[in-house]
Amino acid sequence: MTAIIVGAGTYGQVYLHYLQQAGWKVVGFLDDNSEIHGKVILETPVLGGIERLSDHKDLGFTHVFCPIGNNLVRTRVNSLARSLRLVTPNFIHQSAIVDSNIIQDAGICLFPGAIIMPHSHLGADVMISMGAKVAHHTTLENGVFLSTNAAIGASIQVGERAYFGMNTTAVTGKCRTIGSDTVIGAGAVVLSDVPDHAVFVGAPAKAISRN
Template identity: 25%
Template sequence: MKDLIIIGGGGFAKEVLWLANDCNRKVIGVLDDNEETHQSIIQGSRVLGSISSWVEYSDCEFVIAIGSPRTRFQVYEKMLEKGNPQFSTLIHPSVKYSNTVEFGKGAIVCAGTILTVDVKVGNHNILNLNVTVGHECNFSDFVTIAPMAAVSGNVSLSKYVEIGTGALVRQGLSIGRGAMLGMGAILTKNISELAVFAGNPAKKLKELSEI
């Protein structure tokens, strides 16, 4: 198994360093564009330099530990400008899932999460602590689901969707590209792309700019 480098130096990156340790992965360092953090120590790992310097460690694997789907995608695109990095998938040992669940490259699945059957988790998805995912869900790339969210069966999430902490999604729904569902929201109808929904039942608050 190859050595691992964490991309990003924020709070979620600290959690992913802990996750990687539980997965018995050797982390050789962190890359972050905040120059003030360079050579500092985060959760026992040194910040080796900026994200673009990943090419100096091309024999390693990487995970992008940045919660925002949009920012995560921008970092991914920036990395691709310099080559073809190898991305690792991190699944905490406590995660429960059937043999019909598929995980994409670069996905991060945190402790306590449960995925049932016929679930597809896209590339560079983040499923945070204690998320539950029902049968036949299909998540596209760069999706973020915050802690304690519950996604019922047969739900479709398009690219860059973000679901807030403790939100509930009724079965059979779809959430469009770049949309956001707020913390604690209860979703009972489909969400169009780039829309922000919140509340109980969730209602549209505004629209976001293009990705």
């Protein structure tokens, strides 16, 4: 199987390592930073910008991985790839523990040590970093990002493209919904519902601004 990675930054470089370990042939990176076009990173060429997804036949790839932390960019790229009838595979690290069914080829990424409990649901383009945990009966809608060691409690509905910083906690029984396009700051402890487009920080978490 041949793939391209969108995003040649640090996450993309880590992804390259994991994909090569899993036996993927990665033909190159795509990145909108024109300063690195034509360069070689970790023996892998940067072949141009995101618009080159449409050149997939010439470049020789059929699958697209987009490990970009920016939720808007990641969901946009994966949607474009799927509109071009390219495959956006899930990547689930061998050390992740997954006890729920996950939609196939939905651009989902689970990094080492992630834990997904039974009866939870992950939407497309969800990205879950090292050691993050999703409890039972919780839904992460499309494009959610959990940073390292984030913990989402049980029976919580998390809206599209919500972003959780490192070591955040959404507490079971205290929080039922977290809105779309929210940002939960690193170390925050969420003890109440969070509206759309909010920024919450602290322990207990409080709103400080809106995106």
